[in-house]
Amino acid sequence: MVFFFHLLILGIAIGAIYSMIAIGFVLVYKSTRVLNFTQGTLVMLGAFIIYALLEQLSLPLFLALPLSLVVALGLGFLIERLVLRPMIGEPLLSVVMVTIGLASVLKGGAIMIWTTEYFSLPKILPATFLHLGPVTISPPYLWGFIVSMLLIIALTLFFKLTNLGIAMRAVANDQPAALSMGISVKWVFGLSWALAGLVATVGGFFLGAINIININLDHAALPLFAVVILGGMDSMPGAIIAGVVIALLQNFAGGYLSPILGGGIKAVAPFLVLLIVLMIKPYGLFGTVEVERL
């Protein structure tokens, strides 16, 4: 039973991080209709940026963290302006492929700077070990959960209350109408990518703190595809719920099924769910059903 609670609690913590990163994915898809294959690479880059600022440039904490967020926002803007802007109106496969190509460029650049070695982030999180009954939660999981939740709430408030957030929702809802109301769609596109970069960086920090930082940290974000399909590609609440569901499923599959079905089941389980969800409810739990007319 202890094992069960262990898997449950760690699953929820990881799930919160997945949910947060998946929101970046959903944001980009909602406003620009781009399937963002770069998100995993942005997660990896985010972890490396924080590592570089803290460890390699040895900046103090209060300077390094805001700076890393600024870098992440800037990177998101830059990606949209340089790569995705020329692709507006191109066929689906081209747009998907451009994000895959971009992921490769960023990864190549990261190898040039940080090599393929393993690094560990400096321990900047307060060393609070939370004891929930028999289960002990280590700081990266605990703070990952708390920060992800805070960021999700902050983003929700941003979309509900601020003018910019409402403008972003308007663009997602109806682009021509938003344009005619004087909303700068280009600016919203850029902002979506910037926010995707931001959540990826924060998520990358925690995933990097839980695992270890390496050039292949982008694989840690692969279950995200299952998350966004399960939740529906254009649904924020869907992403939040599906993030936790997929992380729990992955943990339980790893904990209970891998002795029977082999260790690979943990990595594959989210994709099996993805396949089943696609067959039964192609637009996910909360996604908008697309109706096509000739």
Added chain:
Amino acid sequence: MIRRPCGNFKKNYIQDEGIFPTRLLKIVTVLFILLLFALPLLPWLISDYLLYVAITVLITVIGALGMNIITGYAGQISVAHGAFIGIGAYTCGILANRLGISLWLTIPAAGVTTAVVGVLFGSPSLRLKGLYLLMATLAAQFFLVDYVFMEWESMTKGAAMMELERPSVFGFALTNDRHFYYLPLIIAIAATFFTMNLFRTKVGRAFIAMRDRDLAAELIGIDLFRHKLIAFAISSFYAGVCGALYAYFWTLINPQAFGLFLSIQYLAIIICGGMGSVRGSILGAVFIVALPQIVKNFVIVVTPLIPAAIPIGNIFAGLETLLFGLVIVLFLIIEPEGLNKMWYNFRASINLWPFSY
């Protein structure tokens, strides 16, 4: 395929549907094929290293044609091509190792098995299209490679890798690359001609109609689901044959070789080469296979010229990944129709010289 030099009139449909629009093209093609057959006989021109690259290109051409059929012609985005190639490689390896079957049967069997698997994993296309189909094939890719290939160790040997011997034809073992070369060459030529002919048939035209507008295609009486499955079957058959040749060529089957990166590589081939074009598949295969080799040789040549004080090793380590991505991005932004279109533009500018615009 529609662009032809002016003054080249067709008087009947048979001429109009011909594979070669002009006689010159026919002659050039025959000469080119003869040259390809002569290549291994010219050791002073083709070193062992170049021959290795040439064989890789030929095998890749077969897989690229399959990729172009499903994605370029039929419009169904698939990122499971790498895993399908793996199915072909493992089928070939298991049949050759366990049952001692010769290549006359292993290669077709690899193709057929992969076609069945392809139809199985392509069947979600009944309900899904576009991004959602891409996701379903992504799931298939991970399931096959990370689970079936890696974990089913009694069959595939998993990460320990399966070994295989080079095949023999009529009792003559193709251990030398100069002899092995002819196997992928003949199959690649056959695959190319089959593909060119496929798009002169009813089924092939139905693929193109399906790609251009699926609902409209359904309205004019094309059974979408049937044609999607046929497209998956043909494409996967190519992938299986390609995989069997990889297995025979490498003589070592590593499950990691068939990961997502291989699928992306094949997508990159048809994007750089040109979607929906046979010539594009070939040009793209040459380009994407040559790119890392050029980078590798460039690094070997340049490294001694740079003073040891400058830490250049890291930069070169990432160069290949970076260039691969950069090539995809630049092609998509600058020339989305790929090398095929560049070839047309080049030929047109020569034809119209000095009045090209």
